[in-house]
Amino acid sequence: MTPEEIRTRFQEFVGDEDYINFVLSLYDRFPRPENLHLWQEKLLTDFSNKFGTDPINTTDVYKIFSHCPIHDFELKPDKVVIVNGNEIAASIPYEKERELFPLANVNAPRDLDRFEYPESVEVVYCERCREVKNAAQHSS
Numbered sequence: 001m002t003p004e005e006i007r008t009r010f011q012e013f014v015g016d017e018d019y020i021n022f023v024l025s026l027y028d029r030f031p032r033p034e035n036l037h038l039w040q041e042k043l044l045t046d047f048s049n050k051f052g053t054d055p056i057n058t059t060d061v062y063k064i065f066s067h068c069p070i071h072d073f074e075l076k077p078d079k080v081v082i083v084n085g086n087e088i089a090a091s092i093p094y095e096k097e098r099e100l101f102p103l104a105n106v107n108a109p110r111d112l113d114r115f116e117y118p119e120s121v122e123v124v125y126c127e128r129c130r131e132v133k134n135a136a137q138h139s140s
């Protein structure tokens with residue numbers, strides 16, 4: 001299966017809601033952790049077993065699920081500043097943001113479990129998410 005076929009089959013297999021959750025959870029920690037969540041690994045194993053494909057390891061996961069689950073745009077790398085969560089002006093509720101432009105990633109929230117962190121961090125973003133976020137902020 002090509003990466004695109006895997007994405008399509010996987011989305012059909014787990015359903016839209018879990019698919020969106022699965023992909024967004026790959027990219028919502030900064031810097032990116034080495035291991036997937038256990039529930040993510042379980043979905044991948046279930047998928048491989050069901051379709052008889054090779055197991056999908058962590059490296060492959062990021063190559064395969066490299067598209068915004070909302071807009072299907074290919075994700076691009078960027079370097080953004082890390083901010084304290086309290087400093088982000090939340091003009092749009094988090095739930096709406098996750099629904100409309102989850103991968104804008106114009107900055108990265110600080111990982112509160114870490115004592116030390118760099119000023120900036122590598123992220124991936126969806127161009128369409130950034131456009132939607134921009135438009136939403138300017139109209140509010």
Ligand SMILES: [Zn+2]
Nearest residue numbers: 068071126129
């Ligand atoms: Zn997007």
